[in-house]
Amino acid sequence: MAVDGNWNLTLNTPMGERTATLTLASSGSTLTGTQAADGDSAEIFDGSVNGDDVAWKVSITNPMPLTLEFTGKVSGDSISGDMGIGFMGSFPFTGTRA
Template structure:
């Protein structure tokens, strides 16, 4: 599908811009893969894909223990959307196919 492959994403956060890599695979509406940043990589979970709409979550421990919830749209070789950080609100992210 359109989202499968490797991505470089940039997240706008209260601590400034943060960069991460994504490796995504979709099958029957389910999105799986890994997300890495600052030397740490983890499995995404609760991933879904429907047409151009994508969503996934990742648990991080740096700079603090959080679950990040991403929702976005894929358009060709780009992706954009929102990253939810629980009580801290939502922040934009953008991505380009690697």
């Protein structure tokens, strides 16, 4: 699938721009993988893929315990969309294939 592989993400957050790496694998409509930032890595969960549309969640502990909810679209070697940060709202993210 077009989404499979390694990605370098740029996240626009309330604390400024942050970077993360993302490894994705699709099987049918299920999306699995890992996301890493600031030396921490976590398995994604509730991942889905429908054509070029992707969605996943990841739980982080730094800078505070939160579940981030990503929804986006893959276009060739680019990915972009929104990252929901619970009570703080939604913020854009972009990425390129690593």
